Amino acid sequence: MINMNRGKQNQEGFTLIELMIVVAIIGVLAALAIYGVSQYLRHAKTAEATTNLAAIKTGALASFDREVQVTAGSGTYDHRFCLPASTLPTAPPAAQRVTADFTTGSATNDVNNGWICLKFQVSGPVYYSYSYTSGGLQSTKDAKFTAVATGDLNGDGKTSTFTLNGGLDTNGNPLVTPPTIVNEDE
Numbered sequence: 001m002i003n004m005n006r007g008k009q010n011q012e013g014f015t016l017i018e019l020m021i022v023v024a025i026i027g028v029l030a031a032l033a034i035y036g037v038s039q040y041l042r043h044a045k046t047a048e049a050t051t052n053l054a055a056i057k058t059g060a061l062a063s064f065d066r067e068v069q070v071t072a073g074s075g076t077y078d079h080r081f082c083l084p085a086s087t088l089p090t091a092p093p094a095a096q097r098v099t100a101d102f103t104t105g106s107a108t109n110d111v112n113n114g115w116i117c118l119k120f121q122v123s124g125p126v127y128y129s130y131s132y133t134s135g136g137l138q139s140t141k142d143a144k145f146t147a148v149a150t151g152d153l154n155g156d157g158k159t160s161t162f163t164l165n166g167g168l169d170t171n172g173n174p175l176v177t178p179p180t181i182v183n184e185d186e
Contacts, residue, residue, distance in 0.1 A: 042153050042185045049128045049149035049162040050179065052120075056132060056147040057176055059118030060166055064143070064174050078137045081145040081166070085114030087131040094155040097125030127151045128162075143168050153186055160186040 014022075060081050067077040088100040102115040102122055115121065118132065128151035136142035144167035152159050160183040166176040 039185060045127050045151075045153050046160065046162075046184055048126060049151065049160075052122065052126075052128070052130060053147050053149055053162055053164045053179055056118055056120050056130070057164055057166065059120050060132075060134070060145050060147070061174050061176070062119070063117050080137045080143055081134040082117035082132070083113040084134055085118065085132040087129055088115070089126070089129045092129045092150045092152050092159055093127055094152045094157075096155075097127055099125045100129070102130075127153060141168055141172060156186070158183060158186045160184055 063082045064079050066079070068080055088102055089098045100122065102120055114132070120130075120132075128149040131148045131150075132145065134143075134145035136144055144165070146166075147164040149162040150159050161181070162184075163180045163182075164176065165180075166174060169175040
């Protein structure tokens with residue numbers, strides 16, 4: 001008997017070229033996934049800044065709603081934003097979380113000053129440093145505040161900055177602009 005399939009061999013499996021194509025496709029997909037995940041993680045860290053600036057804004061607006069004595073013993077009351085607070089942590093964290101103590105006010109440590117007045121506190125480490133400045137009474141129509149979050153998300157020395165400004169409209173009512181963001185994902 002003559003075997004007709006003698007010249008043909010059983011072909012099972014994949015050729016080397018097919019395997020190389022599959023490996024190349026997997027490599028490209030992995031590179032895209034790693035880039036996408038790193039961007040997602042950096043963007044997720046910026047949620048801390050927007051959330052904490054919103055909390056500072058809430059505290060500033062609440063403090064403006066309270067009447068405060070303009071000069072001790074004067075009997076004159078007005079509305080104002082909380083007095084300035086020290087920057088905490090003192091320098092922007094570089095690609096790491098740093099613990100800061102927001103439970104202290106400014107130099108006088110009273111309830112009208114700084115972080116205590118804003119009722120702002122972070123219970124754990126942060127990626128950003130926060131600062132708050134303010135000035136002016138409602139009666140002078142120049143009451144304003146600025147809250148800033150600054151961080152270095154990947155430790156390259158380039159910072160991302162979120163700035164929130166508040167003040168008064170023409171009727172003397174509080175007005176807060178949307179945050180200005182520079183290098184959000186740096």
